[in-house]
Amino acid sequence: MTSTIVVNVKKKRITELLAGGKRTDGRGVNDYREIQIESGVIERAEGSARVRLGKTEIIVGVKIGTGTPFPDTPDTGVLTVNAELVPLASPSFEPGPPGEDAVELARVVDRGIRESKAIDLEKLCVESGKLVFVVFVDVYVLNHDGNLIDASAMAALAALVNTKMFKYTVEEGEIVKKPGYTPLPMLDYPIAVTFAKIGNKLILDTGLDEEQVMDARLTITMNKDGNICAIQKGGGSGYFTREEISEATKIAVEKTAELRKVVVKS
């Protein structure tokens, strides 16, 4: 754990720079680091993608299984998002069951996909009330250099876009495979952008140094129509003013549209 004194020195330096609109690595406050997206990196998974956001690195794998639907939604498939902060990604990650950070990460990514209705889950019903497809989205953090949420959401979206399902028919209530594949039916393409507040400044795409000194973060996920589908405030013991929230929302409209082009074409 970095000592309090070091963090305080860092905070002073970063805040001073931000007062002049500058960041330690020379970026502007709303600039993302270089984004590299590679799809299909795990051939045995139905879908996958690796995202590098500066030195942050995430792989998302999508597996398709089968199961019974929820009793109150008998005609829709099931979406399950899980995140693992595997310990090789950071000295602060430990082996074992997911802690609160991993749970929050998974649930924020999940809400973006679910609330934007990105996947057409109704097309994943095989037999009403009895048999549906289950989409497992596993977020695997391989190197943590800040902004895990945005990178994970991008990787999840890229992996879903990359996902192929086998064709099938149903015989006597059982699935029989046919030759060929179809893409996962997609209806929307949610993008998350996360603002960090440091002093009285908002910045996007924090590096690890910036996260250590931030007061709080605010994630806004938008769908392709520029509507908001999920928001999460977190990341520390700070707060946002009403005005900061409006400002962040405005920036998010443009920024999510811009990033969507990068992710979906990938």
Place this chain on the structure above:
Amino acid sequence: MTSTIVVNVKKKRITELLAGGKRTDGRGVNDYREIQIESGVIERAEGSARVRLGKTEIIVGVKIGTGTPFPDTPDTGVLTVNAELVPLASPSFEPGPPGEDAVELARVVDRGIRESKAIDLEKLCVESGKLVFVVFVDVYVLNHDGNLIDASAMAALAALVNTKMFKYTVEEGEIVKKPGYTPLPMLDYPIAVTFAKIGNKLILDTGLDEEQVMDARLTITMNKDGNICAIQKGGGSGYFTREEISEATKIAVEKTAELRKVVVKS
């Protein structure tokens, strides 16, 4: 944790008072603190009750679900009792799965209900061997000021008496709700009384101070006929003589009859 020295001083004081038949709060050895019972406090539960025994406070909620019966009792419903010592109730309780005290509390309450055949479980069978009702009794300790067992058993009984089940018919092996409710079918009304031994005295309804210094406790649960249906010795590294057991049993006959009137009319 209270230090050994404080406990020793307390023990001396309490024992001296008891030698003269007195207790720190002025009660007689077999007196209960004020009992307040309020039924139906959790409207969304099928049954519920709050019991206050002095400053000890317990809520019991009853939920009715469905499940398969035990293979060796295909025609009877299932009773499940659980207890949680939630950490707001005492500085000595910790969050996490139930420890041995919570498990013992649940099992003593369970045995009283089960062995007295308080619930007519045979009426809770829907389809022999396949589908029965499951009665979940959840004991929730909200403030611990001693004598959790008696207070929990009272609250559980009051909650069961308060429980309503929806009316139903069975169509093709499935339960179909009908309008209206019936009370949970009850056959008996078990009451538990717990004796603490301090020095060579037996007292009822211990406060927290008394529990810290007691040698051991003895819980006797009796049914409406004055028969014994459950006993549990516990509570420390002390013992009871044969004569003390007989004495406790005699007192229990009267005391359980007296308390039953308080709880069941509530």
Place this chain on the structure above:
Amino acid sequence: MTSTIVVNVKKKRITELLAGGKRTDGRGVNDYREIQIESGVIERAEGSARVRLGKTEIIVGVKIGTGTPFPDTPDTGVLTVNAELVPLASPSFEPGPPGEDAVELARVVDRGIRESKAIDLEKLCVESGKLVFVVFVDVYVLNHDGNLIDASAMAALAALVNTKMFKYTVEEGEIVKKPGYTPLPMLDYPIAVTFAKIGNKLILDTGLDEEQVMDARLTITMNKDGNICAIQKGGGSGYFTREEISEATKIAVEKTAELRKVVVKS
């Protein structure tokens, strides 16, 4: 935990003796301690055996249950091996879920039985794809004085040979017991021998002292034809040379044949 200094002194002494072909208890390098095998020690289990190897003591119990087969082997019964290092067996064992030593022990015993096809699992299928017998082999270590693997494998084999199954017929997909018992169908009799390397010597059937100072161990399990069905290197931060492996294999051929006679006639 024994201190480093004591272990070093012990190691020196044991190594010196071994240089002259001797062991602390006078045995030759390939000699086993006295083996006592008693079958049927747990009457309520379908099969059981107790093995004493010097002061090491193991009980294995076999229970037969039912379940569904694996989807890819719909016509074969299921074998499950579990090991518990119960804490009365050694000051170094702790209560709780199995640690890596218990897991390894169970899996090495399992592989010997499974890979030698000791049990004719195809005879344990009741209804293809739906209902098969499950053979639970539970290894229970009661006193740990070294060489748990060989003793456990012997006890497991003796318990399987001792196992009786009730006769049955199948009526409407359910098992109906008939009078009488048959032995568990056995096809092979695997025996494990474990070599320890201390300095540049290989020895068999280590006592606890020898295990504390060994560099590594190598377990070779052979079937009745003298073929190898399982191998496991473990036991420390040492290694084996290619030549040592060949030497161990040669000795194992003879030694497993010799031990098989002891175990199977028992």
Place this chain on the structure above:
Amino acid sequence: MKANKKKPKKEGEKMTSKKSEKLIDKKGIRLDGRKVDELRPVKMEVGVLPNADGSAYLEQGRNKILVGVYGPKEAHPRHIAQQDRAVIQCRYHMAPFSVDERKSPAPSRRDIELSKVIREALEPAVFLEYYPRTSIQVYIEILQADGGTRCAGITTAALALADAGIPMRDLVVACAAGKAGGKIALDLMDTEDKVGEADVPVAFMPNLNAVTLLQMDGNLSVDEFNTAVDMAIGGCKKLYEIQKEALKSKYVSEGVKEE
């Protein structure tokens, strides 16, 4: 209802449906008779638990929330302690009987997330730097749930922290607004939350004009979202008045009776 069906886990996610339109009638009246900008009936009480260092109880509609606070006390286990400030350990926990289908007492992933965001909603209000190396424990028990429990939990927890005498910059008060039946509405109850289009829980420090919790799920235009946030903050301000009353009624009467 079916016996013993093994269901995949589901942690309170929203499932919008066509029934949403029935939530608000033509006159703008909701199923429980409220107008769109109306809070449910609220009752707050401070100092209800004898053992806890601070406590509070709240009813908001059919929600029943009890909070106990212990501390500041030595942080345990030690590795969670911070050299220069207190840590808040917060547990959001639902009684098994608090919801229609019995909830297992083991913490769900939803419980874990809510415990975290509630802690982060309370931290900005507490002078944590006054008590280095200590822990303040906030135990939130949902005795009965009817939508909006995270907000109600925060409102109650702030009262319990104040009752424990822990120095605070401001109270924290929380309220959700959302979209149901096509309209932005305040303080959604369970049915509105489940069937409705969106939910926006907000926690607020009234004197510092600071939003300490903000979440959203559903589908809102930016304008709708801004309307909802403003409505939620409006709700917070009303609840804040009730919070102050609850504190006054304990501490004023106590002053008279006991001190």
Place this chain on the structure above:
Amino acid sequence: MKANKKKPKKEGEKMTSKKSEKLIDKKGIRLDGRKVDELRPVKMEVGVLPNADGSAYLEQGRNKILVGVYGPKEAHPRHIAQQDRAVIQCRYHMAPFSVDERKSPAPSRRDIELSKVIREALEPAVFLEYYPRTSIQVYIEILQADGGTRCAGITTAALALADAGIPMRDLVVACAAGKAGGKIALDLMDTEDKVGEADVPVAFMPNLNAVTLLQMDGNLSVDEFNTAVDMAIGGCKKLYEIQKEALKSKYVSEGVKEE
């Protein structure tokens, strides 16, 4: 027998039935040939485990119980240590093959309760104050179970404690009486316990006239209960003689052979 049926958990609770009347015939003889006040055949042996500091083995009917004792040694983890006395850590544990249907090795709620009441049955006998800050570990393994294992476990554990050289006020010995086939009977075996009307396990320190464990479940009048307790104590006294023999036969013969 049915494949893979998911059953709700059941932890040894009693289920009385109409079969109870067949448990004792007209001449007062039980299914295994015993009279109502007769113990099952008992065998005890002390010092059976080389590694443990103390140990004992007992057979009572088809029950087979093995107990190992370690300590007193430094309490671990440290927060369980007591300033002024030793703590007993007691684990009652059933081998998976000890019962008809394989038992999962994970502790059930019954196991947790029994570990607690057995510990509390042993504590009154041990001079815990001689070894402050230490722990005495009592590991009870049920190798085969046939009713009355908690009592048999206590009887065996007391021998193992004595074998470990731990200073004791008295031995502890335990035996149950119950009601089966309408009659009060001693030392119920599994079938009598399951089908019978009540079970009363009692642990007793013979020289101090002290009951250190007392439980009951079923249905007994106060008179029947008193008869059962007296009968159980009578059983304890008989078992106590066998306990003493077992200790003597180890320590006398050892004296001759080795020291």
Place this chain on the structure above:
Amino acid sequence: MKANKKKPKKEGEKMTSKKSEKLIDKKGIRLDGRKVDELRPVKMEVGVLPNADGSAYLEQGRNKILVGVYGPKEAHPRHIAQQDRAVIQCRYHMAPFSVDERKSPAPSRRDIELSKVIREALEPAVFLEYYPRTSIQVYIEILQADGGTRCAGITTAALALADAGIPMRDLVVACAAGKAGGKIALDLMDTEDKVGEADVPVAFMPNLNAVTLLQMDGNLSVDEFNTAVDMAIGGCKKLYEIQKEALKSKYVSEGVKEE
């Protein structure tokens, strides 16, 4: 494929079948076109993770393995520390998407065993005595699995240890040989491993002529076994050359560029 079938757990055990004969054709060519003594295509890269003290990435056929090493650092929790040497904490972990049917992230018994044998395969190579009381953490992530992952994990881990600058006696390199289609063959892929007759994973220190991991399951005569071990060691020697190249290409180019 069937919905929601509750399956007993199965941890990678071999299930031989009659299909084995089809694995190698008459010309001795395997399903993926390899000869019996031919390795799959291999790619290794060192220093791929910015945060870890050392790291490496390996592809062998369709296996994709990533290893990160942290340490030596203070051992935690403390009771695992050794007075006179470092301990290696090793975790073999499969990504949920690494296999055909999604794997639960919780460690299986197979994972626990493999973590242990891999640790014991690496320990002989490390000068543990240089860093008493510390821990070296080796995290092996199987991103995609296609047979032989334990060996590939060892080969990769040795590179990551070297990259972390941890003093080593020798590199460790691992490779399996086995029997498939009736023939002894090198470096079995998943299909060959599952359908084949035996698998013999071997880890080797090339300069010390030391076997640090040896396992086997299946059915082999002693002669076949010896052939397989020799073939596996041959595979190790080839992989060792690639290991050295991978180290060189990092440290030589780095030398030029940065230092």
